[in-house]
Amino acid sequence: MEDKFCPQCGAPMSGKSCDFCGYKATDNAAAAAPEEQRIATATKRPDYLYDKADFLDADGQLKLGLMYLNGVGVEKSEALAAELFRKAADGGSREGMFRYAEALANGAGVECDEDKAKALYVEAARMGHPGARVKLKEFSDYELELVPEKQAASGFEGVVGRVRPFCVEFTCFSGGVPVSQGSGCVIFEDLVLTNSHVVFDLSKGTAGMYDTIYVNFDKKYDSRNYEVKVIAADIKEDIALCGFVSSKPSMPQDGPKLVSALDVGPGKEIFTVGNGLGRGLGVSRGVISRDIERNAYGHKAVIRTDMSVNPGNSGGALFNLDGNIIGIMTFVAKQGDGNLAYGMSYAVISDSVMEMLEKLMQ
Numbered sequence: 001m002e003d004k005f006c007p008q009c010g011a012p013m014s015g016k017s018c019d020f021c022g023y024k025a026t027d028n029a030a031a032a033a034p035e036e037q038r039i040a041t042a043t044k045r046p047d048y049l050y051d052k053a054d055f056l057d058a059d060g061q062l063k064l065g066l067m068y069l070n071g072v073g074v075e076k077s078e079a080l081a082a083e084l085f086r087k088a089a090d091g092g093s094r095e096g097m098f099r100y101a102e103a104l105a106n107g108a109g110v111e112c113d114e115d116k117a118k119a120l121y122v123e124a125a126r127m128g129h130p131g132a133r134v135k136l137k138e139f140s141d142y143e144l145e146l147v148p149e150k151q152a153a154s155g156f157e158g159v160v161g162r163v164r165p166f167c168v169e170f171t172c173f174s175g176g177v178p179v180s181q182g183s184g185c186v187i188f189e190d191l192v193l194t195n196s197h198v199v200f201d202l203s204k205g206t207a208g209m210y211d212t213i214y215v216n217f218d219k220k221y222d223s224r225n226y227e228v229k230v231i232a233a234d235i236k237e238d239i240a241l242c243g244f245v246s247s248k249p250s251m252p253q254d255g256p257k258l259v260s261a262l263d264v265g266p267g268k269e270i271f272t273v274g275n276g277l278g279r280g281l282g283v284s285r286g287v288i289s290r291d292i293e294r295n296a297y298g299h300k301a302v303i304r305t306d307m308s309v310n311p312g313n314s315g316g317a318l319f320n321l322d323g324n325i326i327g328i329m330t331f332v333a334k335q336g337d338g339n340l341a342y343g344m345s346y347a348v349i350s351d352s353v354m355e356m357l358e359k360l361m362q
Contacts, residue, residue: 053084058091062223065099078109086110089120094127095223101132130165130221131250159323160271160283163256165221169275170198170315172210183274183281183316184215184242185325187258189251192242193353194315195330196233199240206235213242218281222249232360237299237352238330240315241360256319258357261303261326261349264288270305272329272347274316284309292349301349303327308342318347326350 053061065084068077082103088096101120104113124132163185172180182198192215201208214225226249228242271285286307294301303318309329318327327347332340 053087058088058093058096059223061091062088062093062096062099065096066224078103080109082109094124094129094132097124097127098129098132101135128220130252133252134250156271156285156321159319159321160273162254163317163319163323164218164273164281165252166255167273167281167317168192168215168217169281170194171214171216172199173212173214174201174210180210181275181278181312182314183312183329185273185317186249186251186255187325189255190244190248192228192244193317193325193328194240194242195238195328196235196240197238198315199230199242200233200235202235206233215242217249224249232356234352234356237348237356239328239348239353239356241356256317257324258350258354259320259324259326260351260354261292262351264303264320264326265291269321270307270318270326271321272307272309272313272316272318274309274313274329276310276312278312284313289344297331297346299330299348300352302330302346303349305345305347306343307345309345313345328353
């Protein structure tokens, strides 16, 4: 028996009327529509996915809210987006709290309510949302006092905690297909540092920049994807700087700084945060194995470490224990049989990045 679908909303019909939207067929048989027409008609309903929101967890409700906010796969609706952010906030999502606060503060899809927005900013900030802390600085000192600074973790854990909000995963697309993954770090609030081989098909040189490039942060800090574009690159040194295309994240003020690597030597403790094997941002720790090697492996200068890193870690910042950047993880040595030599990884030094930035500013 041929499936019958409502010509008004695209839902399946078992009789003469549609239980979903109330449509009634004008003849004895329910209207039938091709699959393509059914889907096209259904997706015109702004709430066709919203009805399933209560079956999702807070993270799913947040993602669905972002779809409605940006009109991705559904008809754009600020009202439905705001309601989904509210549901996510009620479910304990700090990003949901922040998004619903934004909607309330701006009257986007919901009646403007600054007092409720401030309360949600406070709650999200208490849960560690960096954007919420930034927003609270726009309000009075009294509001800021409602958000006591979280007791900072000590030692190495504390340093990692300070830099992680700035570390990103890269996903690059060509012809709509994901073709490259890597890592990076936000510097100067709005530049993203990575390797050129992460964002370029190097077989095509500077003409090989991938069509679309997205970065995303650890979900603990920000669950959104941000589109970026390459604004400067040094193919030879394997360095690329990207800028945010439209929206950009709200970043904490005390980000990692670029410092010279010229004085580092064997035994110095270092770490990196990267998207190894595309499995999310993780921390690797080790020491510098040798003095800086100059004019090696096609680069002006590189640092060798004993860290075991993997494909996907490329572009991740190499940090010292002060949380400052002394290099960019670039490649792993290979054995004679072509297999990776884990525990022998290399980073382009930060001084090469600073030299590139100076040229960019001239």
